């Protein structure tokens with residue numbers, strides 16, 4: 384009887400260990416490996432913040448995104464506060480969700496979104512809050528291919544409040560028109576994408592011209608400002624500096 388009991392106990396014990404191990408390994412898989420904290424932000428350089436986004440986009444385009452426990456991240460960040468290392472200003476296009484295409488979790492990035500990723504004083508205020516108050520290290524102005532707002536600006540669409548928004552993209556339209564000897568084809572997708580990229584470079588200039596606070600942080604290398612273009616079809620995000628020179632992943636450079 385005692386022997387039978389011992390065998391049963393042993394079987395239960397082994398089953399429990401096997402079950403626990405599988406639960407632990409599953410839990411490990413589902414729990415986010417990382418949330419942004421005051422300490423992580425302090426340890427992060429602008430270059431590191433950029434490489435984090437490049438790595439996240441690589442995971443996205445290779446369908447290897449981190450399987451985060453977002454509920455857990457929401458609870459943790461509600462207690463510890465938010466310390467995003469990057470701010471991403473991008474278009475409202477429904478295919479360009481920055482947290483998804485850059486594979487970031489809750490509390491990892493500030494996302495500012497507006498049609499045509501245009502900038503005025505309200506966006507600059509958000510950038511100043513992120514960089515000067517919170518300590519965010521990286522500003523990304525991200526445009527994308529197949530942008531409806533850019534297409535509208537190219538066609539000089541006039542419609543309600545859109546008119547004044549599209550006007551903000553006109554400097555980029557003019558720049559590309561000049562490059563193409565006044566023969567601008569707004570039905571050509573490559574032309575629209577060229578304007579979108581030019582628009583990003585123009586908005587980057589507006590950040591430093593319109594915000595002395597942010598310019599000072601950039602000049603002192605406390606904050607980095609980069610541009611980016613998301614390819615809507617592939618999901619690939621290409622990052623570049625204010626001269627339009629592409630920035631590559633660290634292991635490739």
Ligand SMILES: [Zn+2]
Pocket residue numbers: 474475476498499500527529530531532533
């Ligand atoms: Zn767009």
